[in-house]
Amino acid sequence: MLIHPTLDQLNQLGLHGMATAFGDIMADAEATSLTHAEWLALLLEREISHRHDRRLAARLRYAKLRHNAAVEDVDYRASRGLDRTLFQKLSAGGWIDAHDNLILCGPTGVGKSWLASALGHRACRDNRSVLYQRVPKLFPELALARADGRHRRLLRNLTSPQLLILDDWGLEPLDAAARHDLLEILEDRYGRRSTIITSQIPVEHWHQLIGDPTYADAILDRLVHNATRIDLAGESLRKKRPLRAQES
Known part of the structure; x- marks a missing residue:
């Protein structure tokens, strides 16, 4: 031969x-x-x-996920209020097909970013497009992009993935430009794509965090009403595990 x-x-x-x-x-x-x-x-x-x-x-x-996490490795023994049945249902991805959203709230260290990354990894394995962004870096980057002509292209990049992960939302209030950009992103994604938001701030305080009442109503309407909410609690997992094993 x-x-x-x-x-x-x-x-x-x-x-x-x-x-x-x-x-x-x-x-x-x-x-x-x-x-x-x-x-x-x-x-x-x-x-x-x-x-x-x-x-x-x-x-x-x-996707550039923050953590190399997998839904199969989720620790349900930790006392943080994570429901196994609900999270395994979310892992199947039906909510992404339905263009719904997911909100993960809780104090620092309880695994919000890790869980979001695990769902993002599973979505990639299921042949879905995913993009991860840290909110504290995202809006300053969009502000700079206004000056060099990249702004519209960056917004398109944020609206196109089937799953967008916005991590660490609410660490600081939004200025006028950030409010406008967030509304543009959510408006273009609403009913077409899914978004995960992680935050240390309870949803009840988001209206105040956004600042402008008109923008706050519009943003929350497009983000919260069709979202599954998971409110985590408990001590930081970082205190309980070796660094390489941490969820964060």
Whole structure:
């Protein structure tokens, strides 16, 4: 069999998973016992797996999640008020298909960002587009973008992902420009995309945090009324676990 020409042709066609599998199978002493159909099935299986892994890696690079977290690793033993049944339902992603939102509130260290990242990772695995942003950095970046012509493009980038994670909302009040940008983002996403908000500030205080009553009504209407709310409590998990094992 002309092994090297076959490998070259597979790579030229972009069938890199099949090319790798072809070399592995040929190196296996039991390969001679495989039928043509079994050969083909193995090659196709490896190509599909290879393409899935590449797409997932690309989605995760784009998402830029804060934590390398997985829903399978969530600790339900911690005393923080996280309902296992509810969170596992959220992990399935039906709320993203329905274009609903999710609000995670609670004191620092109870795992809000980690849980949001875990849901984002699961969404990437389910072939959904995800983007993570820290709110304290996002609005200053948008303000700078107004001066160099990137503002509209950045807003489009924030409205296009199927799941947008806005982390650490409410650490400081919004100025007029930030209020306007937030409303633009939520207006474009409302009924079309899903958003996760994490915050140390209870939802009841968000109206005051936004500042302008008209903007506050509009923003909260688009964010809260179709959102699942999870209110976490308890001591910081950072005090209880080694650094590499922390949810934050």
